[in-house]
Each structure stands twice: as C-alpha cells, then as structure tokens.
Amino acid sequence: MSDANSNPPSSAALLSSKGEIKVWLTATGLNVGLFMVAGLLLLITWNGLSVFWPQPVSEFTLTSQKDGAPEKIAGIITKQQTRRSAATGQAIEEIQIFTGNRDAYGLAFRFLDQSSLASTTLPSDYIVAERSEYGKAIFTPVRLEFSATKSLPASDPTFLPELHRLVKEGNDRRAEITALEKHEIGAINARIDKLEIRLRKADPSPEVRAPLEQELATLRSEYTTLASQATTLRDRQKVEKLVYRLASGEERNQAVAEIIHFYQPNQLTLGGRFKIFLHHALAFLTEEPREANTEGGIFPAIFGTFVMTLLMAALVTPLGIIAAIYLHEYAKPGIMLQSIRVCVNNLAGVPSIVFGVFGLGFFVYGVGGYIDHGPTYPLPERWWFLASLGAVVTLVLALLLTLKYSPTQALQPKSKARSFTENTLWISTALLTLLTLAKCPYFHGFFADKLPSPTFGTGGILWASITLSLMTLPVVIVATEEALSAVPRGVREAALACGASKWQMIQRIALPGALPGVMTGIILAMARGAGEVAPLMITGVVKLAPSLPLDGIAPFIHAERKFMHLGFHIFDLGFQSPDSEAAKPMVFATTLLLIFLVVVLNLTAIQIRSHLRRKLQASAF
Template structure:
C-alpha cells in the first residue's frame, strides 16, 4: 500500500532533474556514441559514393564523344603559328586550320601581376586541343591561346577514326575506293535505297553513310575470313590424319587398293576443299587490303588510309544525346571486353587474371586458415605458447605486402619453382617453367598475405559457438572430429565467410607483391584456355591494379592515359564489389541456415 504523500513518478509535481544530471545520464546511456556511429557511417557512404562518382566522371572524357572543332588560327605581331608547342614539346604544324577535340581550358597569367585588376586584365585563356595522332602516339595535344583562335566551327561532316593500332585520327573524308576496281572515287554517293526523288544525293563529304556501309561490309568479310581460316585449319588437320592413316595400312597392293578406295577418295576431296578454302582466303585478304579512304583539308589528317586498319569511325557532331550515350556504352563495352594486343587498350585479360588469381587464392587460403584456427581454439593447450602464436598472427597481419612479395620471390619462385624445373622440366632448362613468376606463385603469395586475417576471423567465430552445442554432441555419442565437422564448423561458417570477405578485399587490390611474382604489363594469352591442361599455372598474367599503376606512372602520354586510369580503377572497384557481394550473399545464406546455433 502506497503512502498518501508519495508523489507518483509521472506526476507533474516531481522536481525537474538538473541539466548536468540529465547530461550525465545521457552520456552514461551511450546516446552520443549512437550519433557518432551514424555520422561515421554517413561520412563513409558519402566518401564511397564520391569516389565512384569521381571515377565515372573522370573516365567519361575518354568514352564520351566530344564535338569536333575546326579552329582557324591567326597570327599576332611577334608571334607565329609555328611558335605553338604541343604537350610533347614538338612544334605545331604550319597550318592555319586545326581539327580535333577541345578537352580543357584554363586561365594563365601572361606577365608578372602586381594587383587584382592587373591580374584579371593580363590573364589569358588557353585551350587544350587534341589532334590526330602523330609518330605512333595515341594522341597529339596542343595548347592554344584564345588570341590565336580567329574562328571556331563545328563541321557536321568531320570524322573521328579509331585505328586498330590504337591511334585516333580526325579529318574530312574526300574520297573512297571503289569496291570493285579499288580506285579512289572522289564523289561516292549513298545507295539508291536511301535516295529521295528530286533531291540530290549527298556525297561523302556531306554524309559518311557510304563509309559506314563499307566498314560494315569489311567487318562481315573479316568474320568470314576468320571462319574460313578455322575451316582451313580443320581441313589441314583432317588431311594430315588421313595421310597418316593411309600410310599406316599394310598388306598386298591389290588388297590395299580395294580396302582404301574410300579413304583415298576422301583424301582427294579434302585436298580439293583445302585448295578452294586457300583461294577464298587469298581473295578475301586482297579485298580487305584494297579498300582505302582519302582524308584531307581543314587541318585534319591528310593522306590515304586502308579501310582494314580502321576499327571504328564516327561523326560526333551529327549525333544527338541518345547516339552519344549509345556510343559511350559501346566504347566502354569494347574497353572492358577487348584485349590490349588489338589496339583498343582493352582490359579483359586484366579482369580475368584478377578474378582467377583471387579465386585461386581463396581456394588455397581457406582450408589452411580454417585448420589453423581449429587447432588454436579447439585442440591446442591454451597456454603461453598459444598466446604467443596469436600475437604473432596479429603482427603478421600488419607486415607490409612488399615483404610478402620478396618472400614469395625467394621461396616460391627461386626455391620451389627451380626445384620443380630440375625434377620435371629439365629438358627445357635453362628456360624456366615454374622457376619464374606465374599465376601459382602469385596466388600462394597472396594466400600467405591473407592467412592471418582468415585465422583471426575464423577463431573469433569459433569462440562465439556456445559450449552447450559441443557438450550436446559429445553426450549423444559423437566423436570430437564429428563434433567439429558437423556442429562447430557449420555454426561458425558465417565467420568463415567474413574472413573470406576480408581476404578478398585485401588481396584483390594488392599490387606491390604481384610485381615480383608474376604480374606483367602485357599478357594477352589467358591462363585458362582449351588446350591441355587447360589451367596454366605457370603463365604470367595481367592485373587491374598493376594496369592502374602502369597507366598512371609509366605512360608517356599523361593526357591520354588519365581517363584510362579512372576507367580501370572504376572496373577494379566494381570487380572487388562483385566479389565481396557474392561472399556476403553466401554468408547471409549460411547465417539464415544456422540461425539460433550461436544464440
């Protein structure tokens, strides 16, 4: 029974709590920490989105087709056109017209400034113009002051050509070779199907549809040539097999002729088919080499270009927003799926090498990491030696990655690799097989690098498995091995996947150790193909992280490689994100399956 003079807790007559007491209780209940955690998560999310946005915007300058400009230059007293310098330090061409893409603009002081008004009056605007490639470079760049730019036009008929050797050319189409005679026609017309009655059909100078049609026909011929080449190789192999089979037959001549009549007939048929295919191949090669395009005038590239050397051609000034967007997606697709030996700067071998190396690393590190964690937590005596081992593992997780690279080079490459060459590949020496960097040694090096992370994460997961599960399994008659295999490991499987996620996140972006144990700048042959043994662990491979490093610091043309650095880094982030999301999804499925086991 309550006292009559007691004040209920919810009464308005209760005296107000002092502000200091309320703040102390708020701090004691952990209120500020919740807000700090929310702020940290928000800042992290903003930083991640900002990083992805930076990579996307930075790579757009390479894939998005900018408008082509024709600049007419003028000379000022004391300054000539030939005084202009390109970004490579070479003098610009003595030509009053330049054709290319305007990529950047900036203000530069033209003299020593003493004040704000004088600084504003003496500043000069400079434009960065990308023109046709020269001397095998991917692009040629020129800085132009606005005082030298007398007139700027955006010609609709200007062409942008991407060559198979990686060059980019700008120009005006003047003539296209006849598909039958091979001679240049200076006024090729569009097909009659697209002509409008009563309206003159535009020539190549106004419309490049004829050029696009010829390039599409050449692409079809190239595919036909590849099919004929494969058919010819198959026929050659069949012819060789028939000849070997015929020479292996034994017996009297009469009996042999009667038994091998069909075999000889098939042999002759195959030989005739092979001769026919070779003739078709020669005809197609001649047709591909005969096509030519003449560019010239208006400051663009001048001269003849073989149509077979052109990869793509566009008219950016004639495109709308939809056409530019589709072209951007197409160029990005070619960048992702292409190979660097095709002249397109593709990164597909680097993507494939990165994913394959991470998968092999995960296959190698997970069994050893789980077994080591099981021994430390479930089997080993929990004494001083075990505690020192755990301390050593946590210290190994902080060792610089280049140290692991040096260890992998000395132990795996020069130690195990050289021993394998002496035992199994002695006939190839002194050319090494496994005694040099390769996919296997890179995967093993990264497995050592991430092994402490997997062990620590797995051991923490094992510690969260209640002892009642172990005791219940033992009480039902299960052995310790069965208890570990069927009870403890499944219950700790989400923690195992957490260790895998941390290992993948660290290994996928490592570059320094890989430069010592197998990663190279150019390796277009994939480690996985259709030839035995299919997975070639001794091959060198490409890696996205190394591609970013090479493009950023080893390229001779910083302006051309800068957007490729952003694009490659974006692909690397997406690949790591996809790998982590796959592991997170698997961890979620395992956590739902064994929900309640650790509660």
C-alpha cells in the same frame, strides 16, 4: 564543485551534460567518412564513365598563319584552365584539346591559348575513327579508293554505308587473323615444340627418329599453309583505302580495314550518343588492349584478376580453416599459443611487398626452379639414401608410438616425456622427408627440356595466387577462430553427450555453425587480395600477357603463365605509358572496373553467406 550545484547550469554545461556535443562530434566523424566514400565512388564513376561518352569535335581557326592561310586544327576539348605567363605574370586562359592523329601530329594533345583562337565551329562532317594503330583519327573524309582506278567520293550518298560495310569486313577479317595466329598456329607451334624436344632426346637410331621427323615435317607444312593464309588475309586488309583530310588541309591515306570503329560525333542525337557510349563500354570490357594499353579493352586484366582472386580464395580457405581449427580447438592454451596468435595477427600487418619478395625468392626461384630443373645442390647419393632411410625409420617409430595410444584415451593427458618424443619424431619425419624430396639427386625437374627458358621458375598466376593467399591467411584464421568461439558451448556439449568424438563435433556442429563467420573472413581476404598490386608485380603480373591463364590449348589451365591484373594495369597506365594524358581516362575507367569487380566478388560471397545463415538460422543463444 558545490557552487555548480547551487547556480543554474550554463547552457554549454547543459549541452555537454546531455552529451549532445559528443553526439555531434561522432556524427561528424561518420559524415566525413561517408562523404569521402561517396565522393570517391562518384568521382571514379563520373570520370570512368565519361571516357566512353562521345564528345563533339570542334574546329578551331587560329590567328596565326601557316602557308599563307589561317591555321586550323580540329579536336575535342578536354580541359579549360588558367595559366600564369612566365614572362608577364598575367593570367592566360587556355584549353587543352585532344587532336588525335598521332601519326600526323606526333602528339595526341595540344594546348591552345584562348587569345590565339580566331573562331570555333562544329562542322558536322567530322569523323572520329578508332584505328588498330596510332590511336584515334579525327578528320573529314574525302574518298574511298577501292583500287587504282575505282573510287567513291565522300559526297556520294552511298559513301557512309560503304564505309560501314568495309569496316565491318575488316573487323571480321582481323578476327579471322587473330583466330588463325593465336589458336591454330599457336596450337601447332606447341606441338612442334614438344616434338622437337622429343627429337632432341630421342635415340639416334633412324627407326626411332624417322616417324618423329615425318610428323614434324607434316606439322611444319601445316604451319606454312596456315602462315601463308594469315599473310594473304593481312595483305587483303590493305586493299581498300580511305583518303581523308585533316583540319590543316593535309590529305592522308588510311587502310580502311585498320579502322575498328567510327562515328560522326557532331551529327549524333542523344540516343545515338548513348549507343556509341554502350559500344565503347562493351568494347572496353571485352577487347584486348592496344597501343601500349592506352587503347582498346582490358579483358585480359579482368580475367586475370578474376582467376587470380578465385585461385587465391580456393587456396587460402582450406588452409586458414584448418589452421584455425587447430588453434582454437586443439592447441593447449598457454604462452606458446598466445605468441602464435600474436604472430598470426601481426602477419596481417606486414607490408604486402614483403610477401611479394618472399614469394619471388621462395615460390618462384625456389619451388619453381625446383620443379623446372630439380635441386640445384643435390645431396651426394650416399647421404641421400641415409636421409630417406632416416625419414622412413622416424615415420615408422612415430606411427607406432602414436597409434599405440588408442583414441579411446585421447582425453587423458599423455605423459610429458611421451608427447615430447612423439612430437620430436613427427617433426624429424617431416624435416627428413622434406630434405629427401628437396635434395633428391635423381630428380632433374619436369621442364628440364625447355631450359634455359624457365617454365615455373618465373613469375606466374600460380605463384602470385599462393603469395596472396599467404598474405590473406591471417584474415581467414582470425575470422574462423572468432566464428568458432561464437558457436555456443551448449551445442558443443550436446554433440559430445550424444557420443560424438571431438572431431565429429567440430566437423558436424562447430564448423557448419561457424561457416557464415568463415565466409566473412574469405570476403575480407578476397577484397584485400583482389586490390593488391605490389606483391603481384614481382610474382607474375605483366603489362601485356600474350595469352590468358585458361584457354583452349591443352592442358587448358596454365598455372605457370604470366597474367594481367587490373590493379597493376592502373599503375602501368598512370605511370609507365608513353602518353600519360592519353592514358588518364583509361586509369579512371579501369579503376571503376576494379571497384566493380571487388564489389561483385564480395556481393557473391555475401550472398552465399546469407544463404548459409538462413540455412543454419544462426544459433543465437
């Protein structure tokens, strides 16, 4: 080593002694991370947004013949790639086009070899139309048929305004039908259901039944009126027809009212394209999904994710804070506390599906089933009385023993035997009360009338939220504990010296001071909860929920309802949809939205946190 001192150091040694290599190494690590994150955001944003951008429609004339003429096909180019021919091993250039017209072609996508294309044109009169069924149609219009005798050819200058008018009318009528069927008929159905259940249980005497049956008859006639109104509207939807021609020359019929929206992509200016883009994006955010979720919007999924996340945060926050206060402020340090801490920390690492399975077994089947139909195996009456008596007795004893110890002496240690007896009594009270409730032979459930169809005994937004709040509980506990230990000792002592009790000190000084840290925990919990899919799949998320968890039908909050979730929606689109090519753009768009939603939720929470910090001027000493 003495040589190294006498010789001039090599440049490598010089570099290493300055530590620059390490600086580069660490900076590289950071850059890789930044690059990945930026790449992720860019890729998803680009792919997600390009879904909404209106692309031009090309008409391809193929070299092959069909019915004596060159075959023609129109579509939007979605991909260009090189494929190696299986037979010759030669590279073949091919394109993938979106042809739409699933009703005519069977598939919405088609691959064409570049070599098979005779010519490609961009005819200006092509229309891309979104329909309520069979996805998009790409066609040239021929004429509008108002009735058997009256029609309007596409060459007429009033054709396009007329088409616009009819499409708008159809949309208005469709909204009317939805309102009728979902809200009014839905509300009447709910009342009929309730009435039927009451009738089933009602006294058989006619003076009791007659008014109920009367009411039921009124409701049923109301229902019939509304249903026939809906049918009339539906029939009206089919009156005007659009005759259009595909690239192949085939002419087809389409009820105009089933077109949701159309545009002529090859005639659009940049501004026009942008308008269509905004329209698509807005529709995506606000509409309900169609066609096995591959078309339409994802509003129910956004709403479901939002409600579920908020519900989860509302559940996990008080629970986590209370638990952390006990752990940090009251629990006696020792092996027990250490092991509980380790367990809580490890809970954060348990795979989320495990929580899902627990939620299914405990909350859905156990608690939900109990709410629905009462205990499956109730205690025999005599035993139940004994158990409830035991609960009361232990409660009284525990209260006596605890209250006799005045809070004035709370700072003096209790004798071991005494605290052991107290703890045992409290724990037995809790257990016996639980037993009394869970095995009560007189409780037959709140929703026994609706059985065998379960109400709470099946997945729902409440159970999903509770499961997720259990999963994110460790995050909140750990963050709160850390925040509590960051509250300076001096301030705590000052509060106690002012005559505050320990609880007053925690409530007025420690907890407010810890709130920004607690908010950090909640932010992390929400970020994790909002993006979780696996546990939700088995505790209440569905591919298509018929109704939202909040709506205008009493009691307005339907905690038992199944719901849609963006994360699951992505999974469903990507892996479970009948036409995965068609669903691919939706996957990116939905992912973009999920990221956006998580960011928005987090930004809100961060905003609240910095507001709190400013208010408290974080005690930095």
